[in-house]
Amino acid sequence: IMPSLVGSEMCIRDRLQGVDPRVTQGNIDRIVGRLQARRIVVLLAGLQPPRAIGPSYARDFAAAFQNVARARRVQLYPDLLAGVAPAMRQADGLHPNAQGARIIAAGLAPLVAKTLGGMR
Numbered sequence: 001i002m003p004s005l006v007g008s009e010m011c012i013r014d015r016l017q018g019v020d021p022r023v024t025q026g027n028i029d030r031i032v033g034r035l036q037a038r039r040i041v042v043l044l045a046g047l048q049p050p051r052a053i054g055p056s057y058a059r060d061f062a063a064a065f066q067n068v069a070r071a072r073r074v075q076l077y078p079d080l081l082a083g084v085a086p087a088m089r090q091a092d093g094l095h096p097n098a099q100g101a102r103i104i105a106a107g108l109a110p111l112v113a114k115t116l117g118g119m120r
Contacts, residue, residue, distance in 0.1 A: 021057065025064035032072045043115045044069050045080040045108070075115050077108055 028044070035042050046065030049058045062078070069076035081104070086093065088100035096104060 018053075018057070021060035021064045024061065025067055028064060028068045029072065032068055032074060036072065036074075041115060042072070042074040043077065043108075043111060044072075044074050045077045047081065048079040075111055077111050080104060080108075082107055 032042050032044065044065055046062060046069075049061045051058050065076060065078065068074075081096070081100075083103045084096050084100040088097055088103060089095060090097050
């Protein structure tokens with residue numbers, strides 16, 4: 001058994017392209033299901049889209065992660081980029097720089113430890 005962190009890159013592309021959150025949720029669910037079928041413990045990392053893209057889209061997109069985590073009974077880190085200020089991102093404004101990566105690691109660490117602790 002080994003842990004796997006699911007989220008981020010595919011979902012960022014979905015968000016930027018305005019993919020229907022139901023499609024994103026289905027994709028995430030299939031990925032998590034395949035990992036679980038292989039007995040891989042999953043930690044799901046969600047994303048909070050900016051409200052400027054539309055409050056209902058932002059709400060539905062964020063809920064996709066919550067719905068999969070609940071249905072698949074996996075740990076959820078609700079916002080991978082929580083605390084990563086614009087100055088902590090690369091020139092594209094999306095990906096974290098080294099400082100942003102440290103913020104992400106510090107935020108994820110307790111949940112990773114909890115998830116690994118449950119792998120008995």
